Amino acid sequence: MTDNLAPDAQRATLIGATAVLMWGMLGLLTTLTGKVPPFQLVAMSFSVATVMIALKWLARGERPVTFLRQPLGAWALGVSGLFGYHFFYFLALRNAPPVHANLINYLWPVLIVLFSALLPGHRLRWWHLAGALAGLAGTVALVTDGGGTGDAGFVAVKTEAAFGYAMAVAAALAWSTYSVTNRRFGHVPTDTVGGFCAVTAILAAGCHLAFETTVWPADIGEWLAVLGLGLLPVGAAFFTWDYGTKHGDIQVLGALAYAAPLISTILLIVFGQGEATPAVALGCALIVGGAVLASKEMFRRKRPKSA
Numbered sequence: 649m650t651d652n653l654a655p656d657a658q659r660a661t662l663i664g665a666t667a668v669l670m671w672g673m674l675g676l677l678t679t680l681t682g683k684v685p686p687f688q689l690v691a692m693s694f695s696v697a698t699v700m701i702a703l704k705w706l707a708r709g710e711r712p713v714t715f716l717r718q719p720l721g722a723w724a725l726g727v728s729g730l731f732g733y734h735f736f737y738f739l740a741l742r743n744a745p746p747v748h749a750n751l752i753n754y755l756w757p758v759l760i761v762l763f764s765a766l767l768p769g770h771r772l773r774w775w776h777l778a779g780a781l782a783g784l785a786g787t788v789a790l791v792t793d794g795g796g797t798g799d800a801g802f803v804a805v806k807t808e809a810a811f812g813y814a815m816a817v818a819a820a821l822a823w824s825t826y827s828v829t830n831r832r833f834g835h836v837p838t839d840t841v842g843g844f845c846a847v848t849a850i851l852a853a854g855c856h857l858a859f860e861t862t863v864w865p866a867d868i869g870e871w872l873a874v875l876g877l878g879l880l881p882v883g884a885a886f887f888t889w890d891y892g893t894k895h896g897d898i899q900v901l902g903a904l905a906y907a908a909p910l911i912s913t914i915l916l917i918v919f920g921q922g923e924a925t926p927a928v929a930l931g932c933a934l935i936v937g938g939a940v941l942a943s944k945e946m947f948r949r950k951r952p953k954s955a
Contacts (some may be wrong), residue, residue: 658896660896663888664888664889664912665901666884667909671908672911673876673910675750675915675916677873677876678737678741678877681864681865681873683866685863686738688861689874694730694734694882695849696874696875696878696879696882697845697879697883697886699840700883700884702704710839712842715837718836721842725826726843727844729826729844730844731848733823739922740815740816741812742812744813747917747922748813748931751931754820754909754912757903757905758780758899759824762780762897762903763924764899775944778942779939779941782935782937783939783942787817789814789927789930806854827898833871833894838891838894845883845886848875867873906940909932910932910936913932942945
């Protein structure tokens with residue numbers, strides 16, 4: 649459908665799509681950070697992102713106040729989206745099998761489709777609902793680990809893992825809400841995301857000091873994983889996604905986002921952080937298949953109206 653977009657919108661959509669590639673690395677990098685507590689990890693990675701944008705402002709001689717003087721609503725949405733999503737996501741990965749938590753979290757593309765359909769000028773159709781139900785079925789397949797009939801499947805849901813699954817669902821809701829609502833603030837420059845990153849880092853640091861015991865990365869590999877988080881999936885990806893959702897086609901971006909769970913799951917399995925079980929394959933197929941079904945209108949070329 650990008651063929652029907654104006655050149656500027658096409659460019660914005662492609663820029664936003666680069667975030668999907670970077671988010672494919674999020675699950676793996678998070679698991680490689682060792683035993684760093686969730687709040688501390690959020691604070692560290694967002695601090696890296698803040699330093700990155702600050703260096704950009706310094707190199708170009710730009711005034712930070714130009715980007716930071718924005719409406720309160722924009723700040724509330726940005727901070728709640730960034731801090732809320734990553735807080736829930738990191739907790740999910742710490743309290744549930746990484747592959748399962750990661751796939752449940754990636755229900756957010758389906759939710760973007762559903763939420764976008766409720767916006768003015770859009771209608772909720774049967775395939776939207778069918779796609780959402782397929783995603784739910786995939787989530788059940790993951791949570792029950794492919795259990796058999798009766799209560800056997802639910803026995804596989806351990807108490808500690810159930811909390812992680814709930815956090816993954818919360819992360820999906822937080823990010824889909826942020827992505828759709830962000831359209832309302834198209835006048836806010838993308839560099840303002842740097843301010844959201846800074847506030848998120850401060851909030852996470854405060855929560856860490858209040859509720860956690862500091863655990864620093866144990867070796868250079870874990871330090872590099874934290875740096876990688878701050879530079880890519882927790883850094884540059886937010887800026888490109890912000891630009892894409894504000895100026896590109898958000899529904900096309902939602903459709904392209906379905907590649908992220910595939911990339912992430914493959915990376916987790918390849919690097920030994922997850923196991924390729926039939927339940928994982930079934931859950932992945934249902935979630936991704938449901939997402940594609942829910943967005944089937946996005947892949948149709950618009951026919952020119954007759955005179």
